Amino acid sequence: MDEKVLIAKRVALEMKDGSLVNLGIGLPTTVARYLDPKLTVFFQSENGIIGLAPAPDNGMVDPNLTDAGGGFVGAIPGAASIDSAVSFGLIRGGHLDVTVLGGLEVDELGHLANWTVPGKMIPGMGGAMDLVSGAKKVIVAMQHSAKGKSKILKRCTLPLTSVRRVDLIVTELAVLEPTDAGLVLKELAPGVTIEQVVAATEATLVIPEKVGVMAVSDDDAAAAKA
Amino acid sequence: MHKATNCTKAVEMIPDGATLMIGGFLGVGTPNRTIDEIIRQGKKDLTIIANDTGRPAVGIGKLIVAKLVKKVIASHIGTNPETQRQMIAGELEVILTPQGTLAEQIRAGGYGLGGVLTATGIGTSVAEGKQTIELNGKQYLIELPLHADFAIIAAHRADYQGNLEYALTARNFNSVMAMSADHVIAEPDHIVPVGVIPPDAVVTPFCCVDYIIERCN
Numbered sequence: 001m002d003e004k005v006l007i008a009k010r011v012a013l014e015m016k017d018g019s020l021v022n023l024g025i026g027l028p029t030t031v032a033r034y035l036d037p038k039l040t041v042f043f044q045s046e047n048g049i050i051g052l053a054p055a056p057d058n059g060m061v062d063p064n065l066t067d068a069g070g071g072f073v074g075a076i077p078g079a080a081s082i083d084s085a086v087s088f089g090l091i092r093g094g095h096l097d098v099t100v101l102g103g104l105e106v107d108e109l110g111h112l113a114n115w116t117v118p119g120k121m122i123p124g125m126g127g128a129m130d131l132v133s134g135a136k137k138v139i140v141a142m143q144h145s146a147k148g149k150s151k152i153l154k155r156c157t158l159p160l161t162s163v164r165r166v167d168l169i170v171t172e173l174a175v176l177e178p179t180d181a182g183l184v185l186k187e188l189a190p191g192v193t194i195e196q197v198v199a200a201t202e203a204t205l206v207i208p209e210k211v212g213v214m215a216v217s218d219d220d221a222a223a224a225k226a
Numbered sequence: 227m228h229k230a231t232n233c234t235k236a237v238e239m240i241p242d243g244a245t246l247m248i249g250g251f252l253g254v255g256t257p258n259r260t261i262d263e264i265i266r267q268g269k270k271d272l273t274i275i276a277n278d279t280g281r282p283a284v285g286i287g288k289l290i291v292a293k294l295v296k297k298v299i300a301s302h303i304g305t306n307p308e309t310q311r312q313m314i315a316g317e318l319e320v321i322l323t324p325q326g327t328l329a330e331q332i333r334a335g336g337y338g339l340g341g342v343l344t345a346t347g348i349g350t351s352v353a354e355g356k357q358t359i360e361l362n363g364k365q366y367l368i369e370l371p372l373h374a375d376f377a378i379i380a381a382h383r384a385d386y387q388g389n390l391e392y393a394l395t396a397r398n399f400n401s402v403m404a405m406s407a408d409h410v411i412a413e414p415d416h417i418v419p420v421g422v423i424p425p426d427a428v429v430t431p432f433c434c435v436d437y438i439i440e441r442c443n
Contacts, residue, residue, distance in 0.1 A: 070253070070305070082397070084399045092345075123302060123305075129347055133348075161350065
């Protein structure tokens with residue numbers, strides 16, 4: 001299975017019926033494709049809509065209906081449009097159940113760096129700092145390494161997005177949970193060993209007696225339908 | 227009282243060096259006709275408060291490319307390489323602000339508040355040089371209000387009294403900015419007779435809006 005598909009499928013298992021979810025641009029956006037069809041999950045886009053839906057067919061888009069990346073989207077019946085202050089009130093005020101974001105680095109404290117590489121990439125933080133500080137649950141969905149270097153470090157080297165501890169980190173190798181005791185190895189990807197994860201991780205991992213395996217299936221039927 | 231005007235007259239009121247709030251999110255809900263007129267009249271040394279700087283050929287990005295801007299306060303400039311180039315070259319001052327904080331700073335400026343307390347940015351580079359306060363065991367940044375000389379906002383429909391309605395995600399910062407400037411210029415897609423927009427559908431009340439841009443100049 002493609003690494004990014006694996007990550008998206010595993011993140012999708014975290015979604016609960018009736019929850020309000022904000023998916024970041026890129027890999028996190030693809031999580032919506034792999035949701036259990038029995039669940040009703042509502043999506044927020046921080047530019048001002050709750051009840052986001054996939055883009056309609058060509059020729060049917062509304063230029064006044066876009067996601068936070070500026071791409072055309074749809075809206076479900078019952079969607080609500082809101083201004084930016086209300087949108088971030090939902091995010092900071094405990095109304096947003098889950099946010100899924102990409103990451104450049106995560107560390108043993110559960111701190112995330114994902115908005116800038118000083119001197120190289122200075123796009124601005126957009127809504128990322130508010131999302132990580134405010135969402136009830138923060139999931140980082142990212143590849144374990146970049147250019148052969150672990151992205152899961154003892155301490156982040158890049159400027160932090162927030163000092164709030166993220167709740168879960170999902171990579172193509174493992175599921176990690178930052179806790180008071182450290183970064184706990186919760187699950188392995190199918191066919192991956194503990195030794196492989198340890199070797200690919202700069203951070204020290206807490207390894208419980210029993211480590212689970214990601215309950216992702218190869219079945220792409222749901223994805224094909226989406 | 228006649229609020230209806232045209233782009234030319236509205237932009238003539240804006241002096242060089244003015245601070246402008248401009249609505250929109252990556253060009254969606256951006257007052258494009260007024261932006262084009264600012265460029266045509268060559269207003270310069272502007273300070274822009276906005277969510278983002280659009281793209282080089284889209285929305286606020288056009289003001290950046292035309293080098294009419296000396297300072298930007300925004301949450302995101304990643305879609306406009308020209309903003310980044312001018313910033314790195316020292317031609318443009320850019321203050322990057324978390325999007326939710328920016329919305330609240332603008333809201334505070336229009337709601338008569340002395341600032342806002344937010345946990346967003348605590349422990350990050352955003353906190354540098356700012357006051358923090360501990361309340362009930364939690365740390366907050368003190369973020370000061372923002373106010374502008376002019377807010378230039380896009381709306382879906384206006385009536386001739388100045389009541390505004392918005393469309394979907396084109397609302398974004400527009401309705402927040404309508405409270406926070408000395409002069410508010412609204413650029414609606416459509417203008418309708420007073421009474422057509424029912425009171426419950428009004429998002430921005432008429433007292434906030436000073437000028438309505440008519441479609442033809």
